Amino acid sequence: LLKRHPSTHPHTENMSINVQRHVALLSVLIDKGFKTKNQLDPSRMTLLYFAVAGVAACGGMGLIKDDLKSRVVEWVYAQQVSLEKGGGFRMTPTLDDGHVTGAHCALLVLLLCGDDLSRVDKEAVGTFLTSIQQHDGSFRCTANGESDARFLYSAMVVCKILSLFDYINKGNAVKYAISNQRYDGGFSGNPYEESHGGNTFCCVASLVIMEADHFINKKRALKWLTSRLTPDSGFNGRPNKDADTCYNYWVGVSIRLLSDPKSFPLVDTSSIASFTKACECETGGIAKDLESRIDILHTTLPILGLSNLGVLGGLPELDPRMGCLKSVIDSCS
Amino acid sequence: MSDSESEDAPLFRERPEWEDVKPIPVPEMENPVVKIDYTDEFRDAHDYLRAVIASGEKSERVLDLTGVAIKCNPANYTAWQYRRETITAIGSSIEKELDTVAMQLSYFPKNFQIWHHRRELLSKLDSPGNELTVIEVVLEKDAKNYHAWAHRKWVVCKFNIVGDNEEQYAMSLIEEDVRNNSAWNYLNFVVERRDLKIGTKEEASITKERHVEVRDREVGRSLEHMKCAPGNESAHNYLIGNLVLQSEHAKDVFTKSAPFAVQSLLQLNNDNTCWVKSSLVDIYAAAEEHKCSPSDLPDSGEGEPRPYRDRVVELCTALSKIDPVRSKYWQHIKG
Numbered sequence: 001l002l003k004r005h006p007s008t009h010p011h012t013e014n015m016s017i018n019v020q021r022h023v024a025l026l027s028v029l030i031d032k033g034f035k036t037k038n039q040l041d042p043s044r045m046t047l048l049y050f051a052v053a054g055v056a057a058c059g060g061m062g063l064i065k066d067d068l069k070s071r072v073v074e075w076v077y078a079q080q081v082s083l084e085k086g087g088g089f090r091m092t093p094t095l096d097d098g099h100v101t102g103a104h105c106a107l108l109v110l111l112l113c114g115d116d117l118s119r120v121d122k123e124a125v126g127t128f129l130t131s132i133q134q135h136d137g138s139f140r141c142t143a144n145g146e147s148d149a150r151f152l153y154s155a156m157v158v159c160k161i162l163s164l165f166d167y168i169n170k171g172n173a174v175k176y177a178i179s180n181q182r183y184d185g186g187f188s189g190n191p192y193e194e195s196h197g198g199n200t201f202c203c204v205a206s207l208v209i210m211e212a213d214h215f216i217n218k219k220r221a222l223k224w225l226t227s228r229l230t231p232d233s234g235f236n237g238r239p240n241k242d243a244d245t246c247y248n249y250w251v252g253v254s255i256r257l258l259s260d261p262k263s264f265p266l267v268d269t270s271s272i273a274s275f276t277k278a279c280e281c282e283t284g285g286i287a288k289d290l291e292s293r294i295d296i297l298h299t300t301l302p303i304l305g306l307s308n309l310g311v312l313g314g315l316p317e318l319d320p321r322m323g324c325l326k327s328v329i330d331s332c333s
Numbered sequence: 334m335s336d337s338e339s340e341d342a343p344l345f346r347e348r349p350e351w352e353d354v355k356p357i358p359v360p361e362m363e364n365p366v367v368k369i370d371y372t373d374e375f376r377d378a379h380d381y382l383r384a385v386i387a388s389g390e391k392s393e394r395v396l397d398l399t400g401v402a403i404k405c406n407p408a409n410y411t412a413w414q415y416r417r418e419t420i421t422a423i424g425s426s427i428e429k430e431l432d433t434v435a436m437q438l439s440y441f442p443k444n445f446q447i448w449h450h451r452r453e454l455l456s457k458l459d460s461p462g463n464e465l466t467v468i469e470v471v472l473e474k475d476a477k478n479y480h481a482w483a484h485r486k487w488v489v490c491k492f493n494i495v496g497d498n499e500e501q502y503a504m505s506l507i508e509e510d511v512r513n514n515s516a517w518n519y520l521n522f523v524v525e526r527r528d529l530k531i532g533t534k535e536e537a538s539i540t541k542e543r544h545v546e547v548r549d550r551e552v553g554r555s556l557e558h559m560k561c562a563p564g565n566e567s568a569h570n571y572l573i574g575n576l577v578l579q580s581e582h583a584k585d586v587f588t589k590s591a592p593f594a595v596q597s598l599l600q601l602n603n604d605n606t607c608w609v610k611s612s613l614v615d616i617y618a619a620a621e622e623h624k625c626s627p628s629d630l631p632d633s634g635e636g637e638p639r640p641y642r643d644r645v646v647e648l649c650t651a652l653s654k655i656d657p658v659r660s661k662y663w664q665h666i667k668g
Binding site for chain 2: 029030031032033034035036037038039041042043044048068072074075093095096097099141144145146183184185190191192193194196217223226227229231239240241265266267271
């Protein structure tokens with residue numbers, strides 16, 4: 001029996017963003033997938049997360065049939081890597097290595113589909129996290145892969161959901177995150193690299209998850225973040241670069257994580273909303289800017305970002321640290 | 334990747350020299366989600382790659398195979414890793430690989446796996462080779478390529494070559510485009526590493542005088558480049574980043590360089606200069622924190638220099654009007 005509750009219908013009245021069409025597009029991508037896009041293969045688990053999170057953020061999980069949810073859950077568990085093989089989750093059945101963002105996205109997708117995580121091998125995941133953490137506190141994506149702020153964040157989400165902080169060196173992780181705050185207040189992907197909106201979110205959210213955000217120079221970070229708003233447009237990711245709709249999320253949520261709730265948001269959101277609307281495709285999906293084609297990441301993140309900024313009314317509340325519905329995260333802890 | 338490969342190269346399952354290998358198909362469940370309609374070439378290469386990874390074979394033909402898998406999918410981190418292991422095992426030339434991969438870089442300059450591959454190779458080679466030139470070629474096409482700049486930082490730190498050349502390189506890009514934020518960031522890294530030994534074991538050996546001298550020079554540099562573009566965020570961030578510090582010598586640096594900075598900014602200031610006013614807010618706020626007296630820093634207008642609090646309030650009020658998208662932020666700062 002399909003259970004439909006009024007609260008799970010995406011509300012569309014008085015909202016300029018066509019949430020219903022985006023939910024429809026994302027659902028089809030989950031169900032039917034992509035036509036010959038080989039290059040998307042290493043991102044399958046992340047794409048699944050964006051699609052499911054996008055539907056959930058729009059209040060549309062009730063529209064996803066139970067059998068599709070089951071297929072999602074089965075597919076995710078099929079990517080789990082055994083302890084003997086290193087633990088974690090694959091991004092795709094094609095590539096055998098456990099990947100930290102694979103684990104991060106797998107867990108969020110399972111939770112969003114109502115799974116209780118009972119089939120997750122916590123010890124294997126924990127062992128995987130231990131194996132990818134470096135001496136400087138950073139995390140590689142795979143046993144032999146590169147390390148940067150994105151994978152610190154993925155590791156933190158995994159630790160938070162499964163309570164695996166004992167498997168990592170939290171002090172070093174904090175030091176690494178803090179060392180990424182640059183002279184201009186933003187955070188970089190690795191020490192001394194350029195401040196960047198995505199890396200800022202990853203470092204700030206990681207520090208909030210680790211309850212170590214008091215080490216952040218919040219004043220300078222907020223100045224950098226609020227400066228990301230370009231005239232008559234959306235947020236950019238770095239100074240003197242063009243606006244990109246995904247920064248609705250990376251920058252907007254970072255501002256939330258660092259602001260006093262009373263003063264949030266510190267910027268005018270109307271041009272962000274108009275810019276996002278201008279990047280919307282009539283048949284569903286959003287693009288990064290006016291020149292580009294739509295993609296899943298740029299559909300979900302701008303919507304999550306607008307929801308966080310309070311621009312879209314009637315949508316479920318997000319947990320700003322976790323990229324997930326607050327109700328789902330609250331029920332898992 | 335593989336010089337012998339062309340668009341019409343036979344699939345591995347059609348090649349007699351691969352007859353001895355039994356491909357391992359990808360274990361995909363029936364009716365998977367977010368499925369991809371892989372091309373035949375993709376499936377074929379990946380099934381053979383899985384087979385050689387399982388058997389542990391490392392050979393010239395495996396090198397070839399990894400090349401095809403990578404051609405099908407440049408982000409295949411498993412193929413890149415196995416390629417590295419194969420190169421090591423068969424003693425293939427690292428320099429040759431670096432050259433081959435440099436060509437890939439021109440097609441995929443934002444691919445994480447390629448840059449990581451180069452770092453792993455350079456570490457093995459234990460030499461920077463001509464990597465700085467490779468990076469320059471990429472930056473010529475896109476002077477703000479994040480990967481390229483990050484990679485350059487890695488190379489110069491790894492091989493301890495953070496010298497005057499690096500400052501010159503950053504400056505050449507700033508002269509080309511004063512709004513190139515990546516170049517300003519890199520300049521900051523170079524100056525802090527080369528002159529103040531920040532991030533190295535010698536950091537503690539740098540004297541207070543040297544700190545003040547270096548920071549003063551950089552404050553001057555940012556102000557010099559502000560004249561032609563007073564609204565350039567990158568130059569303002571660089572100014573404040575060198576003038577308003579959180580560290581040990583913050584007050585000495587501020588005392589030395591803030592008066593000239595304020596004077597220069599006041600000269601650039603007019604009704605519409607948001608960033609100039611924003612930097613003045615930061616400097617006056619710091620003056621308040623350092624408990625400077627009002628006469629320490631010039632004020633706009635003719636009268637007695639006002640308390641810093643008053644100057645900040647006036648500036649924030651003006652900014653609320655001329656930078657309306659951030660008016661709430663300016664109100665927040667005022668409060």
